[in-house]
Amino acid sequence: MHDFRKIPLGCAILLWTLLYVDSTRADAPDPALGSVRIADTASAKRGFTALTTRSFTPANFPAGSLQTVWKLWTKSKPGDPVGAARERFGLSEAPYPNNGMPMGLRSGSFGFGISGISLDCMVCHGGSILGKPFLGLGNANLDLQALFEELPGAGTRRLRTPYQFSRARGTNEAGATAVFLLGFRDADLGVHLTRSDLKPVDTLCEDVPAWWLLKKKATMYATGEGDARSVRSIMQFSMSPLHGKAWFEKEESTFRDILNYLYTIEAPKYPFPVNPDLAKQGEKVFRQNCAKCHGTYGNTPAYPNKIIPQEEVQTDSHRLKGFPEAFGKKYTESWFTREREGWFADGYQGRVNHGYQAPPLDGIWASAPYLHNGSVPTLGHLLDSKTRPIRFTRSFRTEESEYDKERVGWKVRPVGPLATPTDPHEARKIYDTGEIGRGNGGHTYGDSLSDAERLSLLEYLKTL
Ligand code: HEC
Ligand code: HEC
Known part of the structure; x- marks a missing residue:
């Protein structure tokens, strides 16, 4: 760093x-x-290797479960059982050698020499765009709840989970996991066998941010409550009860390398033709209406890292209020915030914010759906709030045919209020903006633009 x-x-x-x-x-x-952070390249290289070759949790699922899990949802064996599982759970093929396993899963160990399958960061942070996997793009197809219910039994039974890992496909309840796991720890990361209930909230409906934005940010997470330099904060995911404090102390440098790698990831470029004159007009609209919060782009980029109060941006408030106070208190007192980086810092304390961070918009064409809860499927819908769909579904595939070039984002189909499948896997494919945590209101900054201005703005946004 x-x-x-x-x-x-x-x-x-x-x-x-x-x-x-x-x-x-x-x-x-x-x-x-405030400006783009330059990563330490030797460290970033080590980070990439660690991220793509190691798992930071013990195994979660039995070895071979990917080959047999289909038995839970179909009678006849698919020609490609692993491919069928990939599609069922919304995983992508790994764009790096991964033993034939999808991105986000890897060979791991239960300990005592028993091998199995572990999750890694890319289960949520490895998405796919235009049919191609992309490490660092949030996985907007993931059905994490199905994964945790179905893989442990390897096709013989479904597991009951202590809380919901996801309720709307493509979003997940990572926050609830952090809260749940910290319940097993004391402030010094000592493991307790009985959990103190920090009251995890599993309705936050979190859309995973793209990792390529992190290099510009001073603060991270939807609310900007984490310091973007914090190494320990991204170690929360590894709080398996099998990892004691010594594990965390030992792996801190590995996670510093991982963070440095994250700072090197670049956004994918929009691959289709862009009308340069229209985009130029759109840039003016952007500078007048958007830049004060989202910054400027091009040769001299500047990113203001603003946290906008919820009363002002008026997007769904549940994520903001959803982290329990008891968790905040315990986290702030814990090892995670006793970080010392360099001679000037006295620990990266979490901040308490009352709004959402206006994120950088690099590669925004690729990271649909939008807003912190993924409630808006395209940029066109985002910029004209009255057109936003209320209850909708999509294919959860990412080929070109599923991409909406006009509105910029995912093609969606409206679903009527009475059509709710009884199969929970199918029900999770419906995004209902009337549910808690899933409101699609607010961020009305595009509403007053004329259609012509909006069209040019969309063209400009494709170039970021
Ligand atoms: C279960 C899904 C999941 C897993 C696994 C996961 N993350 Fe995340 N990650 C998220 C979500 C969701 C957010 C956004 C949280 C929020 O803002 O409320 C996030 C946010 C982040 C951010 C902040 C990004 C930003 O710009 O604000 C970083 C960095 C990050 N994760 C790194 C990691 C690393 C490293 C790992 C593996 C050790 C990991 N994550 C594993 C879901 C996950
Ligand atoms: C007053 C500050 C402000 C202005 C002005 C503003 N935005 Fe935002 N924008 C935000 C905030 C805050 C968020 C995050 C809200 C959330 O996730 O709940 C956001 C989110 C977004 C997102 C979604 C990002 C993602 O990854 O999901 C896009 C796209 C966006 N804004 C584009 C624009 C455009 C285009 C304009 C100009 C018409 C604009 N914004 C004007 C504050 C602003």
Whole structure:
């Protein structure tokens, strides 16, 4: 990450002054982080290797379960059982050697020499666009609940989960997992066999952000409550009761490498023709209506890292309020916030914000659906709030035929209010914006634009 030892003394003093002055304003992002962060490349390389060859949790599922899990939903054996499982759970083929396993799963161990299948970060952070897997794109096809119910029994039975891992396909309840797992720990990461109930909320409906945005951010997570330099924060996922504090201490440097790798990921470029004149007009519309929150792009990019109060942006408030207070308190007192990076930092405390971060929009064409809860399927819908679909479904495939080039995002079909399948796997394919955590209101900044302005703005957004 930053190697401050290599900075000449004069610069260091200047930097120190800036940081010191800034640290007196609690809400301001760290000025040293306002621009694009340059990753340490040797570390980033190690990070990529760790991310794509290691699992950071013990095995979750029996070895071979991918080959037999089809028995739960069909009578006749599919020609390609692993391919069928990939489609069922919404996983992509791995764009790196992965033993024939989908991206997000890998060979792991239950301990005592018993092998199995583990999850890794890419189950949520490895998506696919235009039929191609992309490491670092949020997985908008994932049915994580089906994965956790069906793979453990390897096709013989379904498991009951202690909370829902996802309720609307393509979104997940990662937050509930963090809260649930911290319940087994004391502040020093000691493991308790009885869980203190920190009251996980499993209706947050979280849309996974693209990793390529992180390099621009000073704060992370939908609410900007994490420091984007924080290594320990991204280790929460590894809180298996089999990992004691020593494991966390030992792997901290690996996760620093992973974070450095995340800073190197670049957004995919829009591959279809763009009308350059129209995009130029759209850039003007963007500068007038959007740039103050989302920044500027092109040769001299600037990103303001703004957290917009919920009363102002008015998108669904459930994610903002959904992290239980008891969790916040325990997390803040725990090992996770006693981080020391370099000589200037005194730990990356979580912040308490009352709004959502206006994210950078690089590669925005590829990361549909939109908003922190994935409630809006295309940019066209986002920019004209009265057209947003209320109850809809889609194919959960990502080939070109499923991509809406006009509206920029996923093609969706409306679903009537009475059509709810009894099979929960099918029901999760319906996104109902009337459900808790799934509201699609707010962010009406495109509403007052003329159709012509909106059209040009969409063309411009394709170029980011
Ligand atoms: C169960 C799904 C899931 C898994 C597994 C997962 N994440 Fe995430 N991750 C999320 C979600 C959802 C968010 C957004 C949370 C929010 O903002 O509320 C997120 C956010 C992040 C962010 C912040 C991004 C930003 O720009 O705000 C980072 C960094 C990150 N995850 C890294 C990791 C790493 C590294 C791993 C593996 C060790 C991992 N995640 C595993 C679901 C997951
Ligand atoms: C007052 C600040 C503000 C303005 C002005 C604004 N936005 Fe946003 N925008 C936000 C915030 C905050 C979010 C995140 C809201 C959420 O996820 O609930 C957001 C989210 C988005 C998203 C979704 C990002 C994602 O990955 O899901 C897009 C796209 C977007 N804005 C585009 C625009 C465009 C285009 C304009 C100009 C017409 C604009 N915004 C104007 C604050 C703003």
